[in-house]
Amino acid sequence: xxxxxxxxxxxxxxxxxxxxxxxxxxxxxxxxxxxxxxxxxxxxxxxxxxxxxxxxxxxxxxxxxxxxxxxxxxxxxxxxxxxxxxxxxxxxxxxxxxxxxxxxxxxxxxxxxxxxxxxxxxxxxxxxxxxxxxxxxxxxxxxxxxxxxxxxxxxxxxxx
Amino acid sequence: xxxxxxxxxxxxxxxxxxxxxxxxxxxxxxxxxxxxxxxxxxxxxxxxxxxxxxxxxxxxxxxxxxxxxxxxxxxxxxxxxxxxxxxxxxxxxxxxxxxxxxxxxxxxxxxxxxxxxxxxxxxxxxxxxxxxxxxxxxxxxxxxxxxxxxxxxxxxxxxxxxxxxxxxxxxxxxxxxx
Numbered sequence: 001x002x003x004x005x006x007x008x009x010x011x012x013x014x015x016x017x018x019x020x021x022x023x024x025x026x027x028x029x030x031x032x033x034x035x036x037x038x039x040x041x042x043x044x045x046x047x048x049x050x051x052x053x054x055x056x057x058x059x060x061x062x063x064x065x066x067x068x069x070x071x072x073x074x075x076x077x078x079x080x081x082x083x084x085x086x087x088x089x090x091x092x093x094x095x096x097x098x099x100x101x102x103x104x105x106x107x108x109x110x111x112x113x114x115x116x117x118x119x120x121x122x123x124x125x126x127x128x129x130x131x132x133x134x135x136x137x138x139x140x141x142x143x144x145x146x147x148x149x150x151x152x153x154x155x156x157x158x159x160x
Numbered sequence: 161x162x163x164x165x166x167x168x169x170x171x172x173x174x175x176x177x178x179x180x181x182x183x184x185x186x187x188x189x190x191x192x193x194x195x196x197x198x199x200x201x202x203x204x205x206x207x208x209x210x211x212x213x214x215x216x217x218x219x220x221x222x223x224x225x226x227x228x229x230x231x232x233x234x235x236x237x238x239x240x241x242x243x244x245x246x247x248x249x250x251x252x253x254x255x256x257x258x259x260x261x262x263x264x265x266x267x268x269x270x271x272x273x274x275x276x277x278x279x280x281x282x283x284x285x286x287x288x289x290x291x292x293x294x295x296x297x298x299x300x301x302x303x304x305x306x307x308x309x310x311x312x313x314x315x316x317x318x319x320x321x322x323x324x325x326x327x328x329x330x331x332x333x334x335x336x337x338x
Contacts, residue, residue: 076214080223080239122214122250129242130223136238137231 013063029090035068036114247306255294
């Protein structure tokens with residue numbers, strides 16, 4: 001899990017963030033969503049009270065930006081199959097119905113705000129495109145699972 | 161006879177340029193510059209392409225293998241459409257970047273005292289090859305889709321890597337001389 005960031009100042013903050021916060025989240029999509037939601041959309045600055053208390057606000061912000069970029073890169077370069085698994089894992093970790101989350105992500109394009117501020121334009125394009133396809137695949141699977149379930153239920157009802 | 165003079169002039173010029181190139185090749189054989197071609201990085205576990213190679217990521221066949229086996233045809237079509245858009249966007253970006261590099265090189269080349277004609281010609285030739293490959297690929301991808309163009313993309317990536325190495329070396333020489 002190398003970052004490539006040689007900044008001595010933020011390394012301990014990055015380690016802290018990884019071990020205490022990010023490690024507890026189920027998968028990279030969850031981590032990406034968490035980090036993106038910790039960012040102020042108006043200023044682009046991240047906030048984390050615990051990390052800012054131990055280090056400083058500036059260091060915490062930089063550490064979060066570095067982790068955000070790292071996780072985003074991993075998701076850009078992972079295969080579509082792995083991305084689908086990551087998304088599935090994230091969706092099942094939420095308390096919402098999978099169909100609703102998929103619908104919301106697809107129609108509102110909620111995943112667009114998960115892109116780090118400083119990232120390659122092409123990498124962002126690849127990520128958005130892959131998520132779009134992954135969501136379509138998950139939705140198809142979900143629909144067919146629902147139909148199978150309904151069929152099985154009807155079959156059982158008629159059988160009785 | 162006077163009508164033939166321009167042709168003779170052009171032929172003579174080409175002959176001189178070829179002779180100079182051959183001489184340069186002969187002279188530089190001993191002190192030959194090895195062009196720096198970036199080493200291929202090992203892909204990290206679980207990833208389909210090495211980090212930093214967005215072109216490889218786009219044209220990687222792993223995703224297509226997965227999609228062609230596991231998802232319905234309408235999603236396969238959607239995947240191909242998405243990859244076509246990405247591939248063309250990447251090729252346009254590569255073309256623009258290479259052109260910008262070449263412009264920067266042309267601007268800086270005047271500062272090099274010991275200009276290697278052979279290297280310059282090779283560079284110019286490779287630049288034209290990259291531009292041609294990018295344009296051909298864009299047309300080909302529009303017509304056939306991105307998954308059947310992997311070989312040509314490989315060639316483009318290799319030529320771009322060579323050009324990048326050559327530009328880096330020339331720029332290092334420019335900064336060393338200034």
